Amino acid sequence: MLDISFIRENVDLIKETARNKGVDVDVDRLVLVDGRRRELIQSVERLQQERNANSKLVKSAKGEEKDRLIERTKGINQQIKELEAELEKVMTEYQELMLRVPNPPTPDTPVGEDDSDNVEVKRVGEPPQFPFTPRNHVELMEMHRMVDIERGVKVAGSRSYYLINDGALLHRAVIQFALDQLGKKGFTPMVVPVLVNEMALVGTGYFPLGAEQTYHVEKEDKYLVGTAEVSLASYHYGEILTEGELPKRYAGVSDCFRREVGSAGRDVFGLYRVHQFSKVEQVIICRNDEEESKRLHYELLQNAEEILQGLELPYRVVQVCTGDMGQGQIRKHDIETWMPSRGNYGETHSCSTFHDFQARRLKLRYREDNGELKYCHTLNNTAIASPRILIALLENHQTEDGRIRIPEALQPYMGKEFIG
Structure with a gap:
């Protein structure tokens, strides 16, 4: 607002x-x-x-x-x-x-209609050149009994799945790895509510414009979150913080639920676009200062890049255009990770700055040292989202005989060097 x-x-x-x-x-x-x-x-x-x-x-x-x-x-x-x-x-x-008024983006934001108009900022790492025909992630996971999509669909409907054996362990490993990385940087780890009141979704800007993407539990009149950002940004709803305690850095772990209305026929193969997934989300609440917001935006972006570098995955960073931004974002970058089966980069992280757009809705303020009250600024970025990140991990690190090499950073979590 x-x-x-x-x-x-x-x-x-x-x-x-x-x-x-x-x-x-x-x-x-x-x-x-x-x-x-x-x-x-x-x-x-x-x-x-x-x-x-x-x-x-x-x-x-x-x-x-x-x-x-x-x-x-x-x-x-x-x-x-x-x-x-x-x-x-x-x-x-x-x-x-x-509640429908959009937040003006920064002057350097590219004007465009959709993600095809996003502007590449940089690339890190080189996509692998396989001397064999690579398998896609579903083939690899079924080969090693890491997933059961057929029974997932039988039990829960389209775009549902079971992660099994090393699939479940790898999923848990990347979540814990990301959480540990953020812990080293002073982020407070939090397991957050995934069933929230309407206030939290209005406050973070997901309602009213994004209501169709959200699962509504009608009997309790509550909603399932599509990201831990909703619960983290709402944590201090209606509070007045002190200037000295800012910025606050939170790392939220949650299951996430999205209806994905309008995405039929688009990105629906395998585990790319599913209704339920898990995520570690970074959220920062800071002073009402553009220079500080900008600095922290790139801090969040760097955190995500370092996690991908630890996973030894090639990726690129794009500056998101106006038509691909949300209502409240004034600055946004996506990180897209190379996925061989797609022959392209696929979005795995989104980094957003809102200024006081969310804070006004959430009645979230702080008192400056001189006594003046101001609305906070809020920012967020994905640290890791799984199972989508598993697509890149499995496909980029596969070997000719079908095994999957586990990146060195994940080996302590998995207790081995290879799957298969």
Whole structure:
């Protein structure tokens, strides 16, 4: 959510941002509703003041004057009641429109429609050149009984799976490896709730625009998270932190659930795009300062790169264009890891800066040393997501005889050098 004063002063910028991000919001209507909202608030406050003044006069008045003041007070109360009823309706529309307003990206963000317009920043490592016909991850996993997709679909429906034997162990190994790496950098490890109230999803910007991607548990009126970011960023909901305790660095471990509406026929082979997966998410809450946000953004990005380097995987970093950004992001980079079966890089990490967009929704502030209250800035980035990362691990490290070499960094977690 943005400051309404900023929106009023930058209507053209907000309209341009909505067009570039593909967000449907009527900015002119918002400005009109905001104007009526302010008029009603002023009218109610003016009448309340008059009522209070009348109430004081009633105490000393007598006769017809007292009766006149009492009647006037009754009339004021009726006017207030009618205005407050209208104000309630106006506020409902105002809040709905405010929740749809997108956050303007940084000036250096490339303008584009989708991920094909993202701009490559760098590449690290070289894709392997196999002297044999490489197998895809499903073939490798079935060869070593690491996965059972057929029974996963039977039990849970499309895009479901069982990880078995070394599949389960490798999954747990990459999760723990990422968590350990972040622990060395001062991140607080957290196992977070995956079933949350609507407040947490509205607060982090996943509602209302992303509601169709979220599983709703109707009986309890709660929702399954698609990332630990939701629970981590909401951890300090409604709180006032101190400047001295910032920045806060959290590493959240969770199962994640996404409906993947609209992705039928796209990236659905094997374990690339599934409904349930596990993730270690990095979240930072910091001061309201662009230079600090920018520095921490690249810190998060570097953390993810170091994890991929430890896994000995080739990857590239892209700067995400406007059409591929979320509503609240002002700066975003994706990391795409080489996946031989796709003959291309596949997204495995997303690094995002929001400034105070989430904090305003979450009522998350801090008190500066001088006593002034400010909204925090929030940032997040994937540390690891599995089983998608297993695609790259298995396919890049396979040998001609079908074995899979385990990267040195994972060998202590797996207790061996090869699978198979």
